Amino acid sequence: MGVSNNLTAILNLIAALASIPIIASGIWLASSDHCISNFRWPILIVGLLMLLVSLAGFVGAYWNKQGLLALYLFSMALLILVLLVLLVLAFVVTRPHGDYAVPGRAFKEYRLQPFSSWLRNRVTGSGSWRKIRTCLAASDVCTNLAQNYITADQFFNSRISPLQSGCCKPPTACGYNYVSPILWTNPANPMADPDCYLWNNDQNQLCYNCNACKAGLLGNLRKEWRKANIILIVAVVVLIWVYVIACSAFRNAQTEDLFNRYKQGWV
Structure with a gap:
Protein backbone atom coordinates (compact mmCIF):
# COMPACT_ATOMS: atom_id res chain seq x y z
CA MET A 1 0.00 0.00 0.00
CA GLY A 2 1.51 3.36 -1.13
CA VAL A 3 1.93 6.54 0.85
CA SER A 4 -1.11 8.14 -0.80
CA ASN A 5 -3.28 5.17 0.05
CA ASN A 6 -2.02 5.23 3.63
CA LEU A 7 -3.00 8.89 3.88
CA THR A 8 -6.43 8.23 2.35
CA ALA A 9 -7.07 5.36 4.77
CA ILE A 10 -6.17 7.58 7.75
CA LEU A 11 -8.37 10.39 6.46
CA ASN A 12 -11.29 8.05 6.08
CA LEU A 13 -10.90 6.98 9.68
CA ILE A 14 -11.07 10.68 10.59
CA ALA A 15 -14.19 11.07 8.45
CA ALA A 16 -15.73 8.03 10.16
CA LEU A 17 -14.99 9.60 13.55
CA ALA A 18 -16.51 12.89 12.32
CA SER A 19 -19.73 11.07 11.50
CA ILE A 20 -20.14 9.89 15.10
CA PRO A 21 -21.12 13.36 16.48
CA ILE A 22 -23.65 13.67 13.64
CA ILE A 23 -25.19 10.31 14.50
CA ALA A 24 -25.14 11.25 18.19
CA SER A 25 -26.93 14.55 17.50
CA GLY A 26 -29.55 12.67 15.48
CA ILE A 27 -30.11 10.25 18.36
CA TRP A 28 -30.21 13.16 20.80
CA LEU A 29 -32.88 14.91 18.71
CA ALA A 30 -34.80 11.64 18.54
CA SER A 31 -34.84 11.38 22.33
CA SER A 32 -35.71 15.03 22.98
CA ASP A 33 -38.01 16.05 20.14
CA HIS A 34 -41.15 15.41 22.24
CA CYS A 35 -43.58 13.81 19.81
CA ILE A 36 -42.10 15.19 16.54
CA SER A 37 -40.57 12.04 15.11
CA ASN A 38 -40.15 13.20 11.49
CA PHE A 39 -37.54 15.85 12.35
CA ARG A 40 -35.05 13.40 13.76
CA TRP A 41 -34.37 11.35 10.62
CA PRO A 42 -32.41 13.67 8.27
CA ILE A 43 -29.38 14.13 10.55
CA LEU A 44 -29.39 10.50 11.68
CA ILE A 45 -29.56 9.16 8.12
CA VAL A 46 -26.83 11.53 6.87
CA GLY A 47 -24.58 10.53 9.77
CA LEU A 48 -25.06 6.80 9.12
CA LEU A 49 -24.45 7.21 5.39
CA MET A 50 -21.30 9.21 6.12
CA LEU A 51 -20.03 6.45 8.37
CA LEU A 52 -20.67 3.80 5.71
CA VAL A 53 -19.07 5.88 2.92
CA SER A 54 -16.01 6.58 5.08
CA LEU A 55 -15.59 2.90 5.87
CA ALA A 56 -15.90 2.11 2.15
CA GLY A 57 -13.16 4.65 1.47
CA PHE A 58 -10.95 3.08 4.13
CA VAL A 59 -11.41 -0.39 2.59
CA GLY A 60 -10.68 0.96 -0.89
CA ALA A 61 -7.52 2.71 0.26
CA TYR A 62 -6.22 -0.10 2.44
CA TRP A 63 -6.63 -2.77 -0.26
CA ASN A 64 -5.85 -0.36 -3.11
CA LYS A 65 -9.24 -0.65 -4.82
CA GLN A 66 -9.18 2.38 -7.12
CA GLY A 67 -12.74 1.85 -8.37
CA LEU A 68 -14.07 1.79 -4.81
CA LEU A 69 -12.04 4.90 -3.99
CA ALA A 70 -13.52 6.76 -6.97
CA LEU A 71 -17.02 5.77 -5.87
CA TYR A 72 -16.16 6.89 -2.35
CA LEU A 73 -15.06 10.35 -3.51
CA PHE A 74 -18.22 10.81 -5.57
CA SER A 75 -20.45 9.64 -2.72
CA MET A 76 -18.65 11.79 -0.17
CA ALA A 77 -19.02 14.90 -2.37
CA LEU A 78 -22.74 14.22 -2.73
CA LEU A 79 -23.06 13.65 1.00
CA ILE A 80 -21.25 16.89 1.87
CA LEU A 81 -23.59 18.73 -0.50
CA VAL A 82 -26.65 17.19 1.20
CA LEU A 83 -25.24 18.10 4.62
CA LEU A 84 -24.65 21.71 3.52
CA VAL A 85 -28.22 21.95 2.21
CA LEU A 86 -29.53 20.50 5.48
CA LEU A 87 -27.42 22.94 7.48
CA VAL A 88 -28.59 25.98 5.50
CA LEU A 89 -32.22 24.85 5.73
CA ALA A 90 -31.92 24.34 9.48
CA PHE A 91 -30.47 27.84 9.95
CA VAL A 92 -33.10 29.50 7.76
CA VAL A 93 -36.15 27.84 9.35
CA THR A 94 -34.89 28.22 12.93
CA ARG A 95 -33.76 31.85 12.65
CA PRO A 96 -37.13 33.46 13.56
CA HIS A 97 -38.26 32.97 17.15
CA GLY A 98 -41.48 33.71 19.01
CA GLY A 219 -39.45 26.97 20.56
CA ASN A 220 -38.23 23.63 21.90
CA LEU A 221 -37.53 22.37 18.40
CA ARG A 222 -35.68 25.55 17.47
CA LYS A 223 -33.53 25.40 20.61
CA GLU A 224 -32.54 21.78 19.99
CA TRP A 225 -31.81 22.30 16.29
CA ARG A 226 -29.65 25.36 17.00
CA LYS A 227 -27.50 23.18 19.27
CA ALA A 228 -27.35 20.43 16.65
CA ASN A 229 -26.28 23.00 14.02
CA ILE A 230 -23.03 23.63 15.92
CA ILE A 231 -22.15 19.94 15.60
CA LEU A 232 -23.07 19.99 11.92
CA ILE A 233 -20.85 23.01 11.23
CA VAL A 234 -17.83 21.34 12.82
CA ALA A 235 -18.54 18.10 10.96
CA VAL A 236 -18.87 19.88 7.59
CA VAL A 237 -15.57 21.73 8.08
CA VAL A 238 -13.77 18.48 8.97
CA LEU A 239 -15.31 16.56 6.07
CA ILE A 240 -14.50 19.21 3.48
CA TRP A 241 -10.90 19.26 4.72
CA VAL A 242 -10.74 15.47 4.58
CA TYR A 243 -12.34 15.37 1.14
CA VAL A 244 -9.92 17.88 -0.42
CA ILE A 245 -6.88 16.02 0.91
CA ALA A 246 -8.39 12.65 -0.08
CA CYS A 247 -8.87 13.89 -3.67
CA SER A 248 -5.23 14.93 -3.82
CA ALA A 249 -4.14 11.60 -2.35
CA PHE A 250 -6.29 9.74 -4.89
CA ARG A 251 -4.64 11.57 -7.79
CA ASN A 252 -1.20 10.84 -6.34
CA ALA A 253 -2.12 7.17 -5.94
CA GLN A 254 -3.10 7.00 -9.60
CA THR A 255 0.18 8.67 -10.57
CA GLU A 256 2.13 6.18 -8.45
CA ASP A 257 0.22 3.30 -10.03
CA LEU A 258 1.00 4.51 -13.56
CA PHE A 259 4.64 5.02 -12.67
CA ASN A 260 4.92 1.50 -11.22
CA ARG A 261 3.33 -0.01 -14.31
CA TYR A 262 5.65 1.98 -16.55
CA LYS A 263 8.63 0.92 -14.46
CA GLN A 264 7.59 -2.75 -14.56
CA GLY A 265 7.24 -2.51 -18.32
CA TRP A 266 10.91 -1.65 -18.57
CA VAL A 267 12.09 -4.43 -16.27
Missing part, protein backbone atom coordinates in the same frame (compact mmCIF):
# COMPACT_ATOMS: atom_id res chain seq x y z
CA ASP A 99 -40.27 34.09 22.58
CA TYR A 100 -40.91 37.14 24.72
CA ALA A 101 -40.10 38.05 28.32
CA VAL A 102 -42.80 38.22 30.98
CA PRO A 103 -42.38 40.54 34.00
CA GLY A 104 -41.88 38.62 37.22
CA ARG A 105 -41.11 35.35 35.43
CA ALA A 106 -37.70 33.74 34.87
CA PHE A 107 -39.05 31.73 31.95
CA LYS A 108 -40.22 33.11 28.61
CA GLU A 109 -43.53 32.67 26.87
CA TYR A 110 -44.10 32.13 23.15
CA ARG A 111 -46.19 33.41 20.25
CA LEU A 112 -46.87 31.28 17.20
CA GLN A 113 -46.76 33.82 14.35
CA PRO A 114 -43.09 34.93 14.45
CA PHE A 115 -41.81 31.39 13.77
CA SER A 116 -40.89 30.28 10.26
CA SER A 117 -44.03 29.57 8.21
CA TRP A 118 -42.37 26.43 6.78
CA LEU A 119 -41.72 25.05 10.24
CA ARG A 120 -45.07 26.22 11.57
CA ASN A 121 -47.08 24.59 8.78
CA ARG A 122 -45.37 21.21 9.21
CA VAL A 123 -45.87 21.07 12.95
CA THR A 124 -49.13 22.84 13.68
CA GLY A 125 -51.36 21.61 10.84
CA SER A 126 -54.60 20.09 12.08
CA GLY A 127 -53.65 16.50 11.18
CA SER A 128 -50.13 16.75 12.62
CA TRP A 129 -51.18 18.57 15.77
CA ARG A 130 -53.88 16.05 16.60
CA LYS A 131 -51.23 13.33 16.89
CA ILE A 132 -48.77 15.59 18.71
CA ARG A 133 -51.45 16.68 21.21
CA THR A 134 -52.32 13.06 22.01
CA CYS A 135 -48.64 12.25 22.46
CA LEU A 136 -48.07 15.26 24.76
CA ALA A 137 -51.07 14.33 26.92
CA ALA A 138 -49.63 10.83 27.39
CA SER A 139 -46.13 12.11 28.22
CA ASP A 140 -44.69 13.33 31.53
CA VAL A 141 -43.69 16.76 30.19
CA CYS A 142 -46.20 18.58 32.39
CA THR A 143 -46.61 16.16 35.28
CA ASN A 144 -42.89 16.54 36.07
CA LEU A 145 -43.48 20.21 36.82
CA ALA A 146 -45.88 19.40 39.65
CA GLN A 147 -43.25 17.13 41.18
CA ASN A 148 -40.37 19.64 40.85
CA TYR A 149 -42.07 22.88 41.96
CA ILE A 150 -44.43 23.45 44.89
CA THR A 151 -44.72 27.17 45.66
CA ALA A 152 -45.52 29.94 43.20
CA ASP A 153 -42.14 31.63 43.81
CA GLN A 154 -40.31 28.41 43.00
CA PHE A 155 -42.23 28.03 39.78
CA PHE A 156 -42.05 31.67 38.64
CA ASN A 157 -38.27 31.72 39.18
CA SER A 158 -37.69 28.45 37.33
CA ARG A 159 -36.15 27.95 33.87
CA ILE A 160 -38.77 25.65 32.42
CA SER A 161 -38.55 24.57 28.79
CA PRO A 162 -40.42 26.37 25.99
CA LEU A 163 -42.68 23.34 25.65
CA GLN A 164 -43.59 23.40 29.35
CA SER A 165 -44.11 27.17 29.28
CA GLY A 166 -46.54 26.95 26.38
CA CYS A 167 -48.40 23.71 27.12
CA CYS A 168 -48.51 23.16 30.86
CA LYS A 169 -49.88 26.48 32.11
CA PRO A 170 -52.15 29.29 30.86
CA PRO A 171 -50.52 32.45 29.43
CA THR A 172 -49.57 34.90 32.17
CA ALA A 173 -51.70 37.62 30.54
CA CYS A 174 -54.83 35.61 31.38
CA GLY A 175 -54.37 36.37 35.07
CA TYR A 176 -55.07 32.88 36.41
CA ASN A 177 -54.16 32.26 40.06
CA TYR A 178 -51.45 29.73 40.82
CA VAL A 179 -52.36 26.56 42.70
CA SER A 180 -49.70 24.27 41.21
CA PRO A 181 -47.71 24.36 37.94
CA ILE A 182 -50.54 22.48 36.23
CA LEU A 183 -53.52 23.76 38.25
CA TRP A 184 -54.77 27.34 37.96
CA THR A 185 -58.03 29.05 38.99
CA ASN A 186 -60.11 32.25 38.82
CA PRO A 187 -58.68 34.47 36.06
CA ALA A 188 -58.47 38.09 37.23
CA ASN A 189 -57.88 39.87 33.90
CA PRO A 190 -60.13 40.31 30.86
CA MET A 191 -59.34 37.33 28.68
CA ALA A 192 -58.46 38.92 25.33
CA ASP A 193 -56.17 36.04 24.35
CA PRO A 194 -58.16 33.11 22.86
CA ASP A 195 -55.77 30.73 24.64
CA CYS A 196 -57.23 31.87 27.96
CA TYR A 197 -60.52 30.20 27.07
CA LEU A 198 -58.79 27.01 25.93
CA TRP A 199 -57.00 26.39 29.23
CA ASN A 200 -58.42 23.44 31.16
CA ASN A 201 -57.31 21.96 34.48
CA ASP A 202 -58.06 18.49 33.11
CA GLN A 203 -54.62 16.84 32.98
CA ASN A 204 -55.38 15.46 29.53
CA GLN A 205 -56.18 18.92 28.15
CA LEU A 206 -54.27 21.69 30.01
CA CYS A 207 -53.19 24.07 27.21
CA TYR A 208 -52.57 21.37 24.58
CA ASN A 209 -55.09 23.06 22.26
CA CYS A 210 -53.52 26.50 22.72
CA ASN A 211 -51.47 28.39 20.14
CA ALA A 212 -49.04 28.99 23.01
CA CYS A 213 -48.48 25.24 23.21
CA LYS A 214 -47.77 25.01 19.48
CA ALA A 215 -45.40 27.96 19.80
CA GLY A 216 -43.68 26.35 22.80
CA LEU A 217 -43.17 23.15 20.83
CA LEU A 218 -41.60 25.15 17.99
Whole structure:
Protein backbone atom coordinates (compact mmCIF):
# COMPACT_ATOMS: atom_id res chain seq x y z
CA MET A 1 0.00 0.00 0.00
CA GLY A 2 1.51 3.36 -1.13
CA VAL A 3 1.93 6.54 0.85
CA SER A 4 -1.11 8.14 -0.80
CA ASN A 5 -3.28 5.17 0.05
CA ASN A 6 -2.02 5.23 3.63
CA LEU A 7 -3.00 8.89 3.88
CA THR A 8 -6.43 8.23 2.35
CA ALA A 9 -7.07 5.36 4.77
CA ILE A 10 -6.17 7.58 7.75
CA LEU A 11 -8.37 10.39 6.46
CA ASN A 12 -11.29 8.05 6.08
CA LEU A 13 -10.90 6.98 9.68
CA ILE A 14 -11.07 10.68 10.59
CA ALA A 15 -14.19 11.07 8.45
CA ALA A 16 -15.73 8.03 10.16
CA LEU A 17 -14.99 9.60 13.55
CA ALA A 18 -16.51 12.89 12.32
CA SER A 19 -19.73 11.07 11.50
CA ILE A 20 -20.14 9.89 15.10
CA PRO A 21 -21.12 13.36 16.48
CA ILE A 22 -23.65 13.67 13.64
CA ILE A 23 -25.19 10.31 14.50
CA ALA A 24 -25.14 11.25 18.19
CA SER A 25 -26.93 14.55 17.50
CA GLY A 26 -29.55 12.67 15.48
CA ILE A 27 -30.11 10.25 18.36
CA TRP A 28 -30.21 13.16 20.80
CA LEU A 29 -32.88 14.91 18.71
CA ALA A 30 -34.80 11.64 18.54
CA SER A 31 -34.84 11.38 22.33
CA SER A 32 -35.71 15.03 22.98
CA ASP A 33 -38.01 16.05 20.14
CA HIS A 34 -41.15 15.41 22.24
CA CYS A 35 -43.58 13.81 19.81
CA ILE A 36 -42.10 15.19 16.54
CA SER A 37 -40.57 12.04 15.11
CA ASN A 38 -40.15 13.20 11.49
CA PHE A 39 -37.54 15.85 12.35
CA ARG A 40 -35.05 13.40 13.76
CA TRP A 41 -34.37 11.35 10.62
CA PRO A 42 -32.41 13.67 8.27
CA ILE A 43 -29.38 14.13 10.55
CA LEU A 44 -29.39 10.50 11.68
CA ILE A 45 -29.56 9.16 8.12
CA VAL A 46 -26.83 11.53 6.87
CA GLY A 47 -24.58 10.53 9.77
CA LEU A 48 -25.06 6.80 9.12
CA LEU A 49 -24.45 7.21 5.39
CA MET A 50 -21.30 9.21 6.12
CA LEU A 51 -20.03 6.45 8.37
CA LEU A 52 -20.67 3.80 5.71
CA VAL A 53 -19.07 5.88 2.92
CA SER A 54 -16.01 6.58 5.08
CA LEU A 55 -15.59 2.90 5.87
CA ALA A 56 -15.90 2.11 2.15
CA GLY A 57 -13.16 4.65 1.47
CA PHE A 58 -10.95 3.08 4.13
CA VAL A 59 -11.41 -0.39 2.59
CA GLY A 60 -10.68 0.96 -0.89
CA ALA A 61 -7.52 2.71 0.26
CA TYR A 62 -6.22 -0.10 2.44
CA TRP A 63 -6.63 -2.77 -0.26
CA ASN A 64 -5.85 -0.36 -3.11
CA LYS A 65 -9.24 -0.65 -4.82
CA GLN A 66 -9.18 2.38 -7.12
CA GLY A 67 -12.74 1.85 -8.37
CA LEU A 68 -14.07 1.79 -4.81
CA LEU A 69 -12.04 4.90 -3.99
CA ALA A 70 -13.52 6.76 -6.97
CA LEU A 71 -17.02 5.77 -5.87
CA TYR A 72 -16.16 6.89 -2.35
CA LEU A 73 -15.06 10.35 -3.51
CA PHE A 74 -18.22 10.81 -5.57
CA SER A 75 -20.45 9.64 -2.72
CA MET A 76 -18.65 11.79 -0.17
CA ALA A 77 -19.02 14.90 -2.37
CA LEU A 78 -22.74 14.22 -2.73
CA LEU A 79 -23.06 13.65 1.00
CA ILE A 80 -21.25 16.89 1.87
CA LEU A 81 -23.59 18.73 -0.50
CA VAL A 82 -26.65 17.19 1.20
CA LEU A 83 -25.24 18.10 4.62
CA LEU A 84 -24.65 21.71 3.52
CA VAL A 85 -28.22 21.95 2.21
CA LEU A 86 -29.53 20.50 5.48
CA LEU A 87 -27.42 22.94 7.48
CA VAL A 88 -28.59 25.98 5.50
CA LEU A 89 -32.22 24.85 5.73
CA ALA A 90 -31.92 24.34 9.48
CA PHE A 91 -30.47 27.84 9.95
CA VAL A 92 -33.10 29.50 7.76
CA VAL A 93 -36.15 27.84 9.35
CA THR A 94 -34.89 28.22 12.93
CA ARG A 95 -33.76 31.85 12.65
CA PRO A 96 -37.13 33.46 13.56
CA HIS A 97 -38.26 32.97 17.15
CA GLY A 98 -41.48 33.71 19.01
CA ASP A 99 -40.27 34.09 22.58
CA TYR A 100 -40.91 37.14 24.72
CA ALA A 101 -40.10 38.05 28.32
CA VAL A 102 -42.80 38.22 30.98
CA PRO A 103 -42.38 40.54 34.00
CA GLY A 104 -41.88 38.62 37.22
CA ARG A 105 -41.11 35.35 35.43
CA ALA A 106 -37.70 33.74 34.87
CA PHE A 107 -39.05 31.73 31.95
CA LYS A 108 -40.22 33.11 28.61
CA GLU A 109 -43.53 32.67 26.87
CA TYR A 110 -44.10 32.13 23.15
CA ARG A 111 -46.19 33.41 20.25
CA LEU A 112 -46.87 31.28 17.20
CA GLN A 113 -46.76 33.82 14.35
CA PRO A 114 -43.09 34.93 14.45
CA PHE A 115 -41.81 31.39 13.77
CA SER A 116 -40.89 30.28 10.26
CA SER A 117 -44.03 29.57 8.21
CA TRP A 118 -42.37 26.43 6.78
CA LEU A 119 -41.72 25.05 10.24
CA ARG A 120 -45.07 26.22 11.57
CA ASN A 121 -47.08 24.59 8.78
CA ARG A 122 -45.37 21.21 9.21
CA VAL A 123 -45.87 21.07 12.95
CA THR A 124 -49.13 22.84 13.68
CA GLY A 125 -51.36 21.61 10.84
CA SER A 126 -54.60 20.09 12.08
CA GLY A 127 -53.65 16.50 11.18
CA SER A 128 -50.13 16.75 12.62
CA TRP A 129 -51.18 18.57 15.77
CA ARG A 130 -53.88 16.05 16.60
CA LYS A 131 -51.23 13.33 16.89
CA ILE A 132 -48.77 15.59 18.71
CA ARG A 133 -51.45 16.68 21.21
CA THR A 134 -52.32 13.06 22.01
CA CYS A 135 -48.64 12.25 22.46
CA LEU A 136 -48.07 15.26 24.76
CA ALA A 137 -51.07 14.33 26.92
CA ALA A 138 -49.63 10.83 27.39
CA SER A 139 -46.13 12.11 28.22
CA ASP A 140 -44.69 13.33 31.53
CA VAL A 141 -43.69 16.76 30.19
CA CYS A 142 -46.20 18.58 32.39
CA THR A 143 -46.61 16.16 35.28
CA ASN A 144 -42.89 16.54 36.07
CA LEU A 145 -43.48 20.21 36.82
CA ALA A 146 -45.88 19.40 39.65
CA GLN A 147 -43.25 17.13 41.18
CA ASN A 148 -40.37 19.64 40.85
CA TYR A 149 -42.07 22.88 41.96
CA ILE A 150 -44.43 23.45 44.89
CA THR A 151 -44.72 27.17 45.66
CA ALA A 152 -45.52 29.94 43.20
CA ASP A 153 -42.14 31.63 43.81
CA GLN A 154 -40.31 28.41 43.00
CA PHE A 155 -42.23 28.03 39.78
CA PHE A 156 -42.05 31.67 38.64
CA ASN A 157 -38.27 31.72 39.18
CA SER A 158 -37.69 28.45 37.33
CA ARG A 159 -36.15 27.95 33.87
CA ILE A 160 -38.77 25.65 32.42
CA SER A 161 -38.55 24.57 28.79
CA PRO A 162 -40.42 26.37 25.99
CA LEU A 163 -42.68 23.34 25.65
CA GLN A 164 -43.59 23.40 29.35
CA SER A 165 -44.11 27.17 29.28
CA GLY A 166 -46.54 26.95 26.38
CA CYS A 167 -48.40 23.71 27.12
CA CYS A 168 -48.51 23.16 30.86
CA LYS A 169 -49.88 26.48 32.11
CA PRO A 170 -52.15 29.29 30.86
CA PRO A 171 -50.52 32.45 29.43
CA THR A 172 -49.57 34.90 32.17
CA ALA A 173 -51.70 37.62 30.54
CA CYS A 174 -54.83 35.61 31.38
CA GLY A 175 -54.37 36.37 35.07
CA TYR A 176 -55.07 32.88 36.41
CA ASN A 177 -54.16 32.26 40.06
CA TYR A 178 -51.45 29.73 40.82
CA VAL A 179 -52.36 26.56 42.70
CA SER A 180 -49.70 24.27 41.21
CA PRO A 181 -47.71 24.36 37.94
CA ILE A 182 -50.54 22.48 36.23
CA LEU A 183 -53.52 23.76 38.25
CA TRP A 184 -54.77 27.34 37.96
CA THR A 185 -58.03 29.05 38.99
CA ASN A 186 -60.11 32.25 38.82
CA PRO A 187 -58.68 34.47 36.06
CA ALA A 188 -58.47 38.09 37.23
CA ASN A 189 -57.88 39.87 33.90
CA PRO A 190 -60.13 40.31 30.86
CA MET A 191 -59.34 37.33 28.68
CA ALA A 192 -58.46 38.92 25.33
CA ASP A 193 -56.17 36.04 24.35
CA PRO A 194 -58.16 33.11 22.86
CA ASP A 195 -55.77 30.73 24.64
CA CYS A 196 -57.23 31.87 27.96
CA TYR A 197 -60.52 30.20 27.07
CA LEU A 198 -58.79 27.01 25.93
CA TRP A 199 -57.00 26.39 29.23
CA ASN A 200 -58.42 23.44 31.16
CA ASN A 201 -57.31 21.96 34.48
CA ASP A 202 -58.06 18.49 33.11
CA GLN A 203 -54.62 16.84 32.98
CA ASN A 204 -55.38 15.46 29.53
CA GLN A 205 -56.18 18.92 28.15
CA LEU A 206 -54.27 21.69 30.01
CA CYS A 207 -53.19 24.07 27.21
CA TYR A 208 -52.57 21.37 24.58
CA ASN A 209 -55.09 23.06 22.26
CA CYS A 210 -53.52 26.50 22.72
CA ASN A 211 -51.47 28.39 20.14
CA ALA A 212 -49.04 28.99 23.01
CA CYS A 213 -48.48 25.24 23.21
CA LYS A 214 -47.77 25.01 19.48
CA ALA A 215 -45.40 27.96 19.80
CA GLY A 216 -43.68 26.35 22.80
CA LEU A 217 -43.17 23.15 20.83
CA LEU A 218 -41.60 25.15 17.99
CA GLY A 219 -39.45 26.97 20.56
CA ASN A 220 -38.23 23.63 21.90
CA LEU A 221 -37.53 22.37 18.40
CA ARG A 222 -35.68 25.55 17.47
CA LYS A 223 -33.53 25.40 20.61
CA GLU A 224 -32.54 21.78 19.99
CA TRP A 225 -31.81 22.30 16.29
CA ARG A 226 -29.65 25.36 17.00
CA LYS A 227 -27.50 23.18 19.27
CA ALA A 228 -27.35 20.43 16.65
CA ASN A 229 -26.28 23.00 14.02
CA ILE A 230 -23.03 23.63 15.92
CA ILE A 231 -22.15 19.94 15.60
CA LEU A 232 -23.07 19.99 11.92
CA ILE A 233 -20.85 23.01 11.23
CA VAL A 234 -17.83 21.34 12.82
CA ALA A 235 -18.54 18.10 10.96
CA VAL A 236 -18.87 19.88 7.59
CA VAL A 237 -15.57 21.73 8.08
CA VAL A 238 -13.77 18.48 8.97
CA LEU A 239 -15.31 16.56 6.07
CA ILE A 240 -14.50 19.21 3.48
CA TRP A 241 -10.90 19.26 4.72
CA VAL A 242 -10.74 15.47 4.58
CA TYR A 243 -12.34 15.37 1.14
CA VAL A 244 -9.92 17.88 -0.42
CA ILE A 245 -6.88 16.02 0.91
CA ALA A 246 -8.39 12.65 -0.08
CA CYS A 247 -8.87 13.89 -3.67
CA SER A 248 -5.23 14.93 -3.82
CA ALA A 249 -4.14 11.60 -2.35
CA PHE A 250 -6.29 9.74 -4.89
CA ARG A 251 -4.64 11.57 -7.79
CA ASN A 252 -1.20 10.84 -6.34
CA ALA A 253 -2.12 7.17 -5.94
CA GLN A 254 -3.10 7.00 -9.60
CA THR A 255 0.18 8.67 -10.57
CA GLU A 256 2.13 6.18 -8.45
CA ASP A 257 0.22 3.30 -10.03
CA LEU A 258 1.00 4.51 -13.56
CA PHE A 259 4.64 5.02 -12.67
CA ASN A 260 4.92 1.50 -11.22
CA ARG A 261 3.33 -0.01 -14.31
CA TYR A 262 5.65 1.98 -16.55
CA LYS A 263 8.63 0.92 -14.46
CA GLN A 264 7.59 -2.75 -14.56
CA GLY A 265 7.24 -2.51 -18.32
CA TRP A 266 10.91 -1.65 -18.57
CA VAL A 267 12.09 -4.43 -16.27
